[in-house]
Amino acid sequence: MVCLGNICRSPLAEGIxxxxxxxxxxxxxxxxxxxxxxxxxxxxxxxDVAAKYGxxxxxxxxxxxxxxxxxxxxxxYAMDENNYQNILLLARDEEDIQKVKMIxxxxxxxxxxxxxxPYYGGNQGxxxxxxxxxxxxxxxxxxx
Ligand code: 4NP
Numbered sequence: 001m002v003c004l005g006n007i008c009r010s011p012l013a014e015g016i017x018x019x020x021x022x023x024x025x026x027x028x029x030x031x032x033x034x035x036x037x038x039x040x041x042x043x044x045x046x047x048d049v050a051a052k053y054g055x056x057x058x059x060x061x062x063x064x065x066x067x068x069x070x071x072x073x074x075x076x077y078a079m080d081e082n083n084y085q086n087i088l089l090l091a092r093d094e095e096d097i098q099k100v101k102m103i104x105x106x107x108x109x110x111x112x113x114x115x116x117x118p119y120y121g122g123n124q125g126x127x128x129x130x131x132x133x134x135x136x137x138x139x140x141x142x143x144x
Contacts, residue, residue, distance in 0.1 A: 001103070002087055003079040006032030006062035008126070009115050010079060011042035013103065013133045015050050015057040020141040029073070031065040033086040038062055043119070049126040053134075070096040077103040077140075080114035104132065106139040 001013035010030035018028045032038075040062045041047070050057045067090050069076065076099045078084035084102055091097045104113040115132055118125030 001028070001030040001077050001079070002033060002065050002083050003030075003115075004032055004034050004083060004117065005037045005119065006030055006064075007037045007040055007043045008046050008117070008119050009129055009133070011057050011060045011062075012046050012050060012126075012130055013077065013079065013115075013137065014060065015055045016130070016133050017137045017140060019055055020137055021144060026144060027073075030060065031063050031069065033065050033083050035064050038064060043126075045118070045123055045126045049123070049130045053130065065090070067092065070099060074099065076100045077106075079103060080117065081112065103136050103140075106143075107132070107136040 001010040001017070003010040010032065014028050014030035021028065042057050042060055047057055065087060070091065076087060078087055078100060084100060087100050088097060091100065102112050102114070104115060105111065115129055116125065118129050
């Protein structure tokens with residue numbers, strides 16, 4: 001799960017998908033395409049909305065997306081168009097490129113919708129993001 005800062009959207013996506021899958025068989029992680037927040041906990045507003053729905057994402061720490069993530073993961077979900085393009089810039093070959101998907105295409109196929117960046121808004125934005133990601137992760141879970 002990849003967003004810009006790895007403190008708002010992708011930590012929620014990681015926590016939500018992790019809660020729906022068998023951790024013995026599916027490894028879920030998240031990262032950001034920008035380095036601003038490396039090592040930080042998720043944004044308090046993400047922690048709060050996750051807690052409201054029974055998820056604890058407190059232990060996550062922000063990290064940057066790295067080329068080696070293409071070797072570790074089978075699917076790389078970008079939260080928005082900018083993240084998608086920035087991940088593709090690091091792709092080494094066609095196999096890497098094929099791993100990168102827009103997460104909302106799971107719930108809204110072929111629309112290339114972005115999860116809106118909630119960082120500069122209020123709590124409602126985080127609630128909205130949670131609901132979008134929860135729906136997308138239900139589709140992902142069914143596929144897995
Ligand atoms: P995220 O949100 O990409 O969902 O983690 C953001 C977090 C931080 C910033 C922007 C977006 N920032 O500009 O610091």
